[in-house]
Amino acid sequence: MRYSTKTQILSGSAIVAAGLLFSGAAMAQNVSIAFSASELGATAYNPVAASTLNTATSLIYDRLVEQDADQSYHPHLATSWEETADGMAWTFSLLEGVTFHDDTPFNAAAVQSWIASYAGTENEYLVEAIGSVDVIDDLTVRFNMDRPEPNLLYNLASAFMGIPSPTAFAELGDNFGVTAAVGTGPYELQSFEIGLETVLVRNEDYTWGSDLSENTGPGHIETFTFREIPDQSTAFLELRTGGIDLLLGVPTDFLQILEAEANIQIIQMPGVGISYMPINVTAPPFDNILVRQATGMAIDQEGIVAAIYNGVGAPAHNFLISSLPEANVDPALNVTYNPARARELLEEAGWVMGNDGVRVMGDERLTVRLYTANTTELTRLTQVVQAQLGEIGMEAIITVFDSSTIRDEYRNNTHQLAVRSYDWNNSDILDWFFSGNRLGYPNVSMWQDEEGQRLNDIAMTESSTSAERIANFTAYHEYVLSQHLFVPIYQPTQNIAFNSDAITVPDPVRGSRFRGQSFMDIQIVE
CATH class of the missing domain: 3.10.105.10 (Dipeptide-binding Protein; Domain 3)
Structure with missing residues (x-):
């Protein structure tokens, strides 16, 4: 299996040295992003068990369904679904030809294992209405409900319901999401320095993006580097000076200043x-x-x-x-x-x-x-x-x-x-x-x-x-x-700013947040 990720805690000098490796031509294939303040502090990329996740999670893992900005639900790893009149069963048809980053197949058995993995976690409430999961065939799965759950599609579209590889999840145990994080998403976790930086590399086999993206895969960008910058003034200055290309959370104090910058564009979305x-x-x-x-x-x-x-x-x-x-x-x-x-x-x-x-x-x-x-x-x-x-x-x-x-x-x-x-x-x-x-x-x-x-x-x-x-x-x-x-x-509103001399981003932004579907459409300015 491909478990190439390892957690590293680097010294300051090592971080500087690593940054120099991305200079010149290599930098052109890398987009650097600063997390918003509300996303800081994640200690693992484990959607099943984590109490805190960040935007990078949505690039590692896909979900069965996606939610658009207008609150409508769109197919992703599930191509369609049907609920019985009494709400006591849901049947999902699954997308064919999808594989996890470790080359194991995504199928109905993987969904069955995934739902079972929530037992005993803080996130169990997301699936607790599901009494059992039946594998109808390789690409059809049925959720037998203990009670109706009118919120089920919302739950399935949540970042906490990204689907991990059952094989990697079982083999890595408590280290899943720390030493490796294996999903079906458009990007793979290359390195995770807790409290500092997350580096994602393009999944070259990815061709199954949702209809919330114009590009269904592979991603246009080779590498995304997500940085944790607690001091938002520092993040703001790094955006102005080219240290980062995209700032996911712009403090309102800085909006007017950034609006005056010729190479900075701001996206404003309803708050969540x-x-x-x-x-x-x-x-x-x-x-x-x-x-x-x-x-x-x-x-x-x-x-x-x-x-x-x-x-x-x-x-x-x-x-x-x-x-x-x-x-x-x-x-x-x-x-x-x-x-x-x-x-x-x-x-x-x-x-x-x-x-x-x-x-x-x-x-x-x-x-x-x-x-x-x-x-x-x-x-x-x-x-x-x-x-x-x-x-x-x-x-x-x-x-x-x-x-x-x-x-x-x-x-x-x-x-x-x-x-x-x-x-x-x-x-x-x-x-x-x-x-x-x-x-x-x-x-x-x-x-x-x-x-x-x-x-x-x-x-x-x-x-x-x-x-x-x-x-x-x-x-x-x-x-x-x-x-x-x-x-x-x-x-608050969601304020996102980017360097328009370096990258282009989708307009309008689909989804209730700027996450995986939007990153699929980011491109380097030639």
Whole structure:
């Protein structure tokens, strides 16, 4: 089998030396990309078991179906599908002639093995409605459902449902996605330096791209180098000076500057997530719901959008992106800025204003820990949040962590408040961040609640139709909002910038995100 990938941790001098190898003619076949801040910190390219993935994943693995920007579903490794009237069985016809990077065949048996591999992982919820998988023939597979799942096609189009080689997955075990990552995608993993760089090389045998790409394969570009650059100012400067060709997440501060650059073009897409502040309900004083409610009312969402983001994007007032119907909750439950009421709530909770502007209760000061990750945009947002909390008498001490370490802090329950973001355009993100089964991370709020879990389970497992699912998730969302577990802040746009002297990118961009299908159409400018 072809397992050519190895994980390397390089010294600074080695990285510089390696970079020199791509000078001159070789550079013309390489496109360098900086990940967006929200994608930093992935520790493995294992879609089955990972809790965090990035854009490069979508080039290593294909999915059965793809989702377009208009939310429609398109065939990929599945050429067609049929659901029974009662929703209790789905039959998929599979694409012929597809092989994994290790030269093993993609077929119905591979799909059967793949679905089974989710058992016991954090991502099992994506397939838990599937009771069994029948291999009808080599290119036909049937999912026998334990219950109807109106969200199945969305799940199958997710980055967490890229299909790995069953052979490599079994042989590599816990090393799958670290020392090698084997899919059917248009690019193969050549090297993965955790926290630094991922290099993908073209799969020369690839001819089965989806109809979201004009080019169905092989890719136009020989090598994609994805870099992790936590300081977004550095990433911005590298784009301007030619160090990178494509920047997947452009801070809004830099949009106007880049728009003035003759060789830089910007693509703006609807956002698929929010920035928010989770509140640890197990950590005093936030075990008091009045303090949590006051904390939410201290944050000026509209002011932040205007001052930090120059009016680009929108204020967030609940946990879901505004395009989802489940975001249409009772307006009284939306979290809005009201500092006067916040001060009243803190007084009710027993916190009185001290002489130095920090509230006290007896000898205890209202001083709290505020965590964030080390990206330019998040740290700046956290500083503004700190100042706004100070306006109601809450002293927040900021600690900045790298993207991987901060998850360990959450799991160890050392946090009280945090500023973070997510990218996901489906209401089941509520299950991910608020289910009592996921305490620490991703349930950063550390919330366990009998009624909340009941509503979660109804929304996740008892929805027979799309309409029922919307109603159930709306009810769950409203209950989560009533418990004041987080503070919504900002709903960004997706801002992508590229050097138009170096590459061309597809216009318009297909899909809800700029990922594998878009990279297939990138070309070098001659």
